[in-house]
Amino acid sequence: MNEIIYPSGCKDIQIELANDELIRRLKDPSLDKYKQxxxxIGSDVFLDHEHDDVKLLIACCLADIIRLYSPDLPYQDPANLKKIFIFLANQLKGLSDKSKTAYNRYHYLLENLRQDNKFLLCLDLEDCQEIIADLFELLLPLLNESDHLSSRVLDTLFARIIEPQKSNNKEAYNLASTLIKKGNENFEFLVQNLTTSFVHGQANQFISDKLCLIIYELYSIRYALLELLLPQLEYKLKSNDLKERREYTKLLSKMFSEKDSLLAQKST
Structure with missing residues (x-):
């Protein structure tokens, strides 16, 4: 076995140790040693650095710090934390140019922040509009130019437009709904393909349980998406499952009966 090098002050972990001692060592708050x-790394002296490569590497370090310390970040000053998230959002703009020699690092940064939706931490800040604006500028081209959207991406997007998150996190809802409104035809096509697979039972549990709510919110946010989903709704209305047929009948009834319903106008 290769030699394991432990950080300074961190005791070694051996399977032969008594359980009490092993638990004590595993609970050792070693991360506290690196807070300073x-x-x-998150101070102005680095956030304001002029060199692009330095800023990118600082961003990667900050992403690692956020991943390791989340949700108890070492940055207690809201203004500093806001500046860090703005800095990270600006660095992610490097994803727009795949020819960059450092593109793999930009992609690493994105993947690191994407885990468990780390950017959602910034939504707890009192004024996060600037961060939301930066994220919107970044995410819209990625969604519109992508040739593939994973169900995980749609999970994240759709979860923000339905209850309880729709009411509990207005900033996240506004970002998600704006992305849906501004998505181009390519985005529509990707959503249609994925929701078709969802309707036919090829979905994870979250999508399966919330599909009616998701379809209704998509209808409310962007009617054109509903037009693409009507064949899938028709399929559900013919389901052998009585409970499912009732659920989708109620959904269509709700959309038809609403004041100024675009769906009702289209059918007349």
């Missing part, structure tokens, strides 16, 4: 270093 983490704070230094």
């Amino acid at each position: 270093l983490a704070i230094l």
Whole structure:
């Protein structure tokens, strides 16, 4: 076995240790030893650095710090935390140019922040409009130019437009709904393909349980998407499952009966 190098002050972990001692060592708050270093990396002296490569590497370090410390970040000053998220959002703009020699690092940064939706931490800040604007500028081209959207991406997007998150997190709802409104025809096509697979039972549990709510919110946000989903709704209305047929009949009834319903106008 290769030699394991432990950080300074961190005791070694051996399977032969008594359980009590092993638990004590595993609970050792070793991350506390690096808080001052983490704070230094997130300070203005690095966030305001002029060199592109330095800024990218600082961003990667910050993403690692956020992943390791989340949700108890070492940055206690809301203004500093806001500046860090703006800095990260600006660095992600490097994804727009795949010819960059450092593109793989930009992609690493994106993947690191995407885990468990780390950017949602910024939504707890009192004023996150600037961050939301930066994220919108970044995410819209990625959605519109992508040739594939995973169900995980749609899970994240759709979860923001239905209850309880629709009411509990207005900023996230506004971002998600704006992305849906501004998505181009390619985005519509990807959503149609994925929701078709969802309707036919090829979905994860979250989508399966919330599909009616998701379709209704898509209808409310962007009517054109509903037109693409009507064949799937028709399929559900012919389901052998009585409960499912009732659920989708109620959904269509709700959409038809609403004041100024576009669906009702289209059918006349």
